[in-house]
Amino acid sequence: MKLLIVSDSHGLTEELDELKARHKEEVDKWIHCGDSELSAADKSISGFTTVRGNCDAEESFPNDVVKNAGDYKLLVTHGHLYTVKSTLMKLSYRARELQANIVCFGHSHLLGAERIDNTLFLNPGSLRLPRGRKEKTYMILHLEKDTATVYVHQKDGRELEDLRSTFSLLKRA
Numbered sequence: 129m130k131l132l133i134v135s136d137s138h139g140l141t142e143e144l145d146e147l148k149a150r151h152k153e154e155v156d157k158w159i160h161c162g163d164s165e166l167s168a169a170d171k172s173i174s175g176f177t178t179v180r181g182n183c184d185a186e187e188s189f190p191n192d193v194v195k196n197a198g199d200y201k202l203l204v205t206h207g208h209l210y211t212v213k214s215t216l217m218k219l220s221y222r223a224r225e226l227q228a229n230i231v232c233f234g235h236s237h238l239l240g241a242e243r244i245d246n247t248l249f250l251n252p253g254s255l256r257l258p259r260g261r262k263e264k265t266y267m268i269l270h271l272e273k274d275t276a277t278v279y280v281h282q283k284d285g286r287e288l289e290d291l292r293s294t295f296s297l298l299k300r301a
Contacts, residue, residue, distance in 0.1 A: 131159055132157070134266040135251070141166065158177065160173060161234035162179045162180055162207075163235070164178060164181070180206065181235065205233050207251075220249075232251075233250070234254070239253030239260065250267060275297065
């Protein structure tokens with residue numbers, strides 16, 4: 129199973145449409161971690177599981193979404209309600225409470241992938257205003273058996289191969 133994960137696109141529409149066109153044959157699920165600044169009716173955000181970020185006016189987007197991705201449980205949130213700019217502690221507690229294996233979040237605009245205990249935390253950076261790196265990024269997560277491989281792509285689709293990471297995951301009981 130493959131998931132495309134994007135965050136903090138802040139009003140971009142053509143870029144989201146390009147991502148969908150570029151990866152439509154390879155991706156099973158589309159995740160937007162908030163701050164799209166689009167309405168739920170906007171065709172560019174259609175097809176994405178989308179959460180509400182601190183810059184989103186759309187009230188129909190939930191703050192958190194929990195969904196299954198194959199044998200794994202996924203928590204999607206923007207992160208501002210969990211103070212992710214200073215620590216992942218509150219978010220890790222929430223993940224543990226929900227028994228989530230994978231957490232997708234944004235808010236900080238900082239690209240990152242790390243495993244804490246048996247939970248994989250993914251921040252795809254920002255398609256519009258990256259921090260910490262110059263590249264505008266998104267991720268493709270490939271889940272296969274007990275392995276998660278994270279591919280980081282620039283906005284134009286080129287993979288940043290040196291940032292590819294593989295993590296082992298355990299299924300939750």
